Amino acid sequence: MLINYLIPWLLVAPPVIARTGPKAVFAHFIVGNAAAMTPEQWESDIREAQAAHIDGFALNIAPQDSYTDDVLEKAYSAAESVGNFSLFLSFDYGSGGPWPADRVISTINAYRNRSAQYNYHGKPLVSTFIGSGNADDWPYIKQFADCFFMPSWSDLGPAGTRAYLDTIDGAFSWDAWPVGAQNKNVTSDREWMHALSGKPYMMPVSPWFYVNLPQWNKNWLWRGDDLWHLRWEQVMHLQPEFVQIISWNDYGEAHYIGPIYDAGMPDGSSSYVADHPHDAWRALLPHYIAAYRGMNTTDPYQPSQQLxxxxxxxxxxxxxxxxxxxxxxxxxxxxxxxxxxxxxxxxxxxxxxxxxxxxxxxxxxxxxxxxxxxxxxxxxxxxxxxxxxxxxxxxxxxxxxxxxxxxxxxxxxxxxxxxxxxxxxxxxxxxxxxx
Incomplete structure (x- = not known):
């Protein structure tokens, strides 16, 4: 059986212009894999992301990594040097346990005034990876580090997250892959959008998932196959306020779309990551992203030229x-x-x-x-x-x-x-x- 899907939109893409409102597209970036990255490599990755019309990186940071502050400084400095590229913080509560609330406050405030910081409604955008067990920290955190808070409490789910609508400003879902021998549908996305009652939804898009890291008790796959194309097609139809690609550089879970740096590969992952580039998944991104943005006729973004x-x-x-x-x-x-x-x-x-x-x-x-x-x-x-x-x-x-x-x-x-x-x-x- 042959499978053919057609998206019959014009093959044009807008010029690279950093966005400050809805329809921004980010890529999830694992700071824990970037300890050895040089400023030149950061700048190169940012230019590659720009060429794919990605607006910025969501910087996943874990509390146990001693090099986090150093890597964040490199990231923000590189983004400011290149220009026209945004960053925001995503606090990982799963990798090294929960973040202390006061450290979250100090980290947000350390970067809130950087020119590369992505702001929404005048506030720095902040997200998480899981962390619903610390949901009650966030009224205190927001009191001293005012931010636009869009957590990924997929461990709580849409219904559970709904109970925190007074605390959150939106949400990001981590549910980017199908379960079993089927293609991914939009049931979960619709549940999240309904639960948010009109607050912004950041939709996850991922091309693949395979992990074999016994030291972390992780050895499974979810169906990738047609996922990269079909998921963008779903983005076009659902029109979420934001999209986050999972991921730029998570080599261990094999859903990276950025360049492979040997020093960033977790122990044991090279057996399935080495000599398996994923860069070409970025090649058609400008057209997927243009189609996503162009289907909303009220979108004020009007490119000055067509490419x-x-x-x-x-x-x-x-x-x-x-x-x-x-x-x-x-x-x-x-x-x-x-x-x-x-x-x-x-x-x-x-x-x-x-x-x-x-x-x-x-x-x-x-x-x-x-x-x-x-x-x-x-x-x-x-x-x-x-x-x-x-x-x-x-x-x-x-x-x-x-x-x-x-x-x-x-x-x-x-x-x-x-x-x-x-x-x-x-x-x-x-x-x-x-x-």
């Missing part, structure tokens, strides 16, 4: 079929969260996924090894999304865009192989593009 887009293809797939080796203890779903345990190969499909931005009707030809090619029809201008099953085929993956009997764009991805490193299937994705 034409060349024909481009982005592809991703796992390099090992699910049957090729040991699952290495990985489960589909996370039983510790009460989810049904499944075989990972039941959740993650053995398919090649292709998103193609085309200026006119085209054919997308996908060939695995020397096997017969599959010809897909991109019926009109816009962003077309397809997937093609492995069906036992192995070898390099060649993908070609054809139009008027001519080759418009082409790329070759690494071989799908049943030869697994150390005998274990790698459940991470390899992502590439035709550029």
């Amino acid at each position: 034409p887009v060349a024909d481009k293809m982005v592809y991703w797939y796992r390099l090992n079929p699910s049957h090729a080796g040991s699952a290495n203890g990985t489960t589909g779903n996370n039983p510790a969260m009460g989810q049904e345990e499944m075989m990972p190969g039941q959740v993650a499909q053995d398919r090649v996924f292709v998103s193609a931005a085309v200026q006119a009707a085209s054919e997308i030809v996908v060939q695995i090894g020397s096997f017969p090619p599959t010809v897909l029809q991109a019926s009109g201008p816009g962003l077309n999304h397809f997937s093609v099953p492995f069906n036992g085929q192995t070898g390099p993956v060649r993908i070609v865009m054809m139009r008027n009997d001519g080759e418009v764009a082409a790329t070759v991805g690494p071989a799908i192989t049943e030869e697994c490193q150390d005998g274990n299937v790698n459940w991470n994705a390899y992502v590439g593009s035709s550029d």
Whole structure:
């Protein structure tokens, strides 16, 4: 079975202009993975994010990391040096336990007047990763560090968070992945939006999830597959006030879209992260983001010029079929969260996924090894999304865009192989593009 999804919007994208209100798009950035990053690397990452039309980073900070203040200073200084890029603090209550309220206050106030700080309604935006057990700290915190507070209390859920509408100013959900052998739907997003009673909702978008870090008792996957494309399609329809991409650099959970820095990889993650770049997931972001912003006709953001887009293809797939080796203890779903345990190969499909931005009707030809090619029809201008099953085929993956009997764009991805490193299937994705 072939799958084709089409978003028939014009292939134009606005120039990079930092936003100060709704429709801003952020990427979740793990400060704990950035201790070794140089100012030059920070500036490079910020420029890469800008090129993808991401407005800023949500800086995940944990209370136990001694280098947090040093890394935050590098981050804010780099953003101010580059310009036109925003940051806000996301206090992680899960990594090292709860944050002391007075330390939260001092940290917010240390950066509130920095020019790179993202403000909403005149206040610094602040978020969390879980932390509902300390929900009662926030009236005190806001008294001494006035902020626009949008926590991610997914551990409390929409109904539980609703009880704190007098404290919070909005909310961010961490529920970015489907459970089991199905695609992600918007049920959870709608529940959050309803619970917030008109307060701003920050919607999560993520391309993938796979983690195998036994030292943290984490070894499971949730379905990625078509998620990157379908989730942006859902963003366009739901029109949340904000979007947060999970993540820029969480290598351990394999949902990074930023560059890989070896020093930032948690111990044990290199076996599935090394040689598996995800940078190409950013290639079509300007067009997803433009479509998200453009569907609201009341949006005052009007670009001063339009940037034409060349024909481009982005592809991703796992390099090992699910049957090729040991699952290495990985489960589909996370039983510790009460989810049904499944075989990972039941959740993650053995398919090649292709998103193609085309200026006119085209054919997308996908060939695995020397096997017969599959010809897909991109019926009109816009962003077309397809997937093609492995069906036992192995070898390099060649993908070609054809139009008027001519080759418009082409790329070759690494071989799908049943030869697994150390005998274990790698459940991470390899992502590439035709550029």
